[in-house]
Amino acid sequence: MRPPGATPAGTGRNVTIKDLAAELGLSITTISRALNGYSDVGEKTRKRVAEAARQLGYRPNRNAQRLVTRRTHNVAWVQADNDRKFVDPHFVEVMAGVLRGARAGNYDVVLTSDTPEHELAVYDRYVNDNSVDGFIIDLPREADPRISYLLDAGRPFVVHGREARSGAYGWVDIDNYGNFYNLTRLMLANGHRHIAFVNGDEHFTYALYRRRGAADAMRDAGLAAANLKLLNSLHPMGEAGFQLTSLALADPKVTAILYSSTIMAVEGHAALLQHAGDRKLAVASMDDELHYLDLGPFTGQFTFIRSSLRDAGAALMAELIRQCEHGGPGNGHLVPSHFHLAPGLDAAVLAEPLPANRRG
CATH class of the missing domain: 3.40.50.2300 (Response regulator)
Structure with missing residues (x-):
C-alpha cells in the first residue's frame, strides 16, 4: 500500500474509484457499493476498501455520489430574516453544535433566510429541486406551518423544540x-x-x-x-x-x-x-x-x-443524519x-x- 495521500503511479491527480479498483483488484461497482454502504458487500471487503481509501487519500465526488445514492449530503436551515437573530448568542451556540455535528457526519449545512411571509416558499423550492436531504427547524410555534409542510412533504427534518405534534417527527429539546x-x-x-x-x-x-x-x-x-x-x-x-x-x-x-x-x-x-x-x-x-x-x-x-445548547445542536444533526441515511420515523431526544x-x-x-x- 502506498503512503497516505499518495496518488497512484505519481499521477498528481485526485484518487478516483477506478484507482481504488485497480489498487485492490476489485470491480468499480464493488468499490462504489462498499463506499456507499450497500448491504450486499461483505464487512471484510468494506473495511479493506475503507482503509485503502484512507491511505490513498480518496475523497468522494459529491456529484457522482448523488447520482448513485440520490443524496446530496446537504441539509437546509431556513431562518426568518431578523438581524438580531443572527447575533443572538443562543443561536450561535446551537449553530456551533450543528456545524460540528455536520462535520462529523460529512454533511454541509445550507443556511439561508427569507421574510416570514416567504419562508415556506424556500422549503418548497428545496423540496422540489431535491437540493437538500433534510431540514432543521428551530423556534417552533404551536401548529407551526413549517412542520405542517414538511410532514405533508414526507422529507426528513428535525425540530429544535416541540409543539403538540411532537410524536410525529424528530426533535431535540429540554424539559x-x-x-x-x-x-x-x-x-x-x-x-x-x-x-x-x-x-x-x-x-x-x-x-x-x-x-x-x-x-x-x-x-x-x-x-x-x-x-x-x-x-x-x-x-x-x-x-x-x-x-x-x-x-x-x-x-x-x-x-x-x-x-x-x-x-x-x-x-x-x-x-x-x-x-x-x-x-x-x-x-x-x-x-x-x-x-x-x-x-x-x-x-x-x-x-x-x-443545559448545553451546543450539545443540542450536535444532537440535532445526529438525529437528522440518522433519518437521512437510515430512514424510519423521527426520534425525540431530551437533552439533560x-x-x-x-x-x-x-x-x-x-x-x-x-x-x-x-x-x-
Missing part, C-alpha cells in the same frame, strides 16, 4: 415545562410566595411551556395566579434584563425572580443592586452554557438550570438539565417527581 415547574416549587419550598418570572417571547413554545410550568406550580401550591408576576421579552432574549427586572422589583412583595436566560439575569443584576435595597431576593435562571458569558461572579448568588443551587437553599423538593398530571 422546559418540568424545569420551570421545579424551579418555581424550589422557590416556594424555600418560603417565597410572590415570584416574578422574566420570560421569553411566548409566541414560541419554549417560553410558552416554561410559563405553564411556573403557573402550574403556583396553582398546585394553592396560590393565586397573581402571585406569579409575568414579564415577557421579545425574541431574541436580551437587552431587556435591566428594564424588566426594574418592573419586577416595583412590586415590593416580590422576593424571588426567575429568568429564562442568563443574559437577562446578568443584565438584571444592575437593577437588583439599584432597586432591591434591603430586600433578600432569590434569583434563578436557565443557563444555556453560553461560552461568551462569564457567570463566575454570580455562581454563589444565583441558582442555575444548566442539571440544577446548580445557590447556597442556603433547601433542595429536598427537587427529589420529588412531578405529579403525573404535571408533565410537559
Whole structure:
C-alpha cells in the first residue's frame, strides 16, 4: 500500500474509484457499493476498501455520489430574516453544535433566510429541486406551518423544540415545562410566595411551556395566579434584563425572580443592586452554557438550570443524519438539565417527581 495521500503511479491527480479498483483488484461497482454502504458487500471487503481509501487519500465526488445514492449530503436551515437573530448568542451556540455535528457526519449545512411571509416558499423550492436531504427547524410555534409542510412533504427534518405534534417527527429539546415547574416549587419550598418570572417571547413554545410550568406550580401550591408576576421579552432574549427586572422589583412583595436566560439575569443584576435595597431576593435562571458569558461572579448568588445548547445542536444533526441515511420515523431526544443551587437553599423538593398530571 502506498503512503497516505499518495496518488497512484505519481499521477498528481485526485484518487478516483477506478484507482481504488485497480489498487485492490476489485470491480468499480464493488468499490462504489462498499463506499456507499450497500448491504450486499461483505464487512471484510468494506473495511479493506475503507482503509485503502484512507491511505490513498480518496475523497468522494459529491456529484457522482448523488447520482448513485440520490443524496446530496446537504441539509437546509431556513431562518426568518431578523438581524438580531443572527447575533443572538443562543443561536450561535446551537449553530456551533450543528456545524460540528455536520462535520462529523460529512454533511454541509445550507443556511439561508427569507421574510416570514416567504419562508415556506424556500422549503418548497428545496423540496422540489431535491437540493437538500433534510431540514432543521428551530423556534417552533404551536401548529407551526413549517412542520405542517414538511410532514405533508414526507422529507426528513428535525425540530429544535416541540409543539403538540411532537410524536410525529424528530426533535431535540429540554424539559422546559418540568424545569420551570421545579424551579418555581424550589422557590416556594424555600418560603417565597410572590415570584416574578422574566420570560421569553411566548409566541414560541419554549417560553410558552416554561410559563405553564411556573403557573402550574403556583396553582398546585394553592396560590393565586397573581402571585406569579409575568414579564415577557421579545425574541431574541436580551437587552431587556435591566428594564424588566426594574418592573419586577416595583412590586415590593416580590422576593424571588426567575429568568429564562442568563443574559437577562446578568443584565438584571444592575437593577437588583439599584432597586432591591434591603430586600433578600432569590434569583434563578436557565443557563444555556453560553461560552461568551462569564457567570463566575454570580455562581454563589444565583441558582442555575444548566443545559448545553451546543450539545443540542450536535444532537440535532445526529438525529437528522440518522433519518437521512437510515430512514424510519423521527426520534425525540431530551437533552439533560442539571440544577446548580445557590447556597442556603433547601433542595429536598427537587427529589420529588412531578405529579403525573404535571408533565410537559
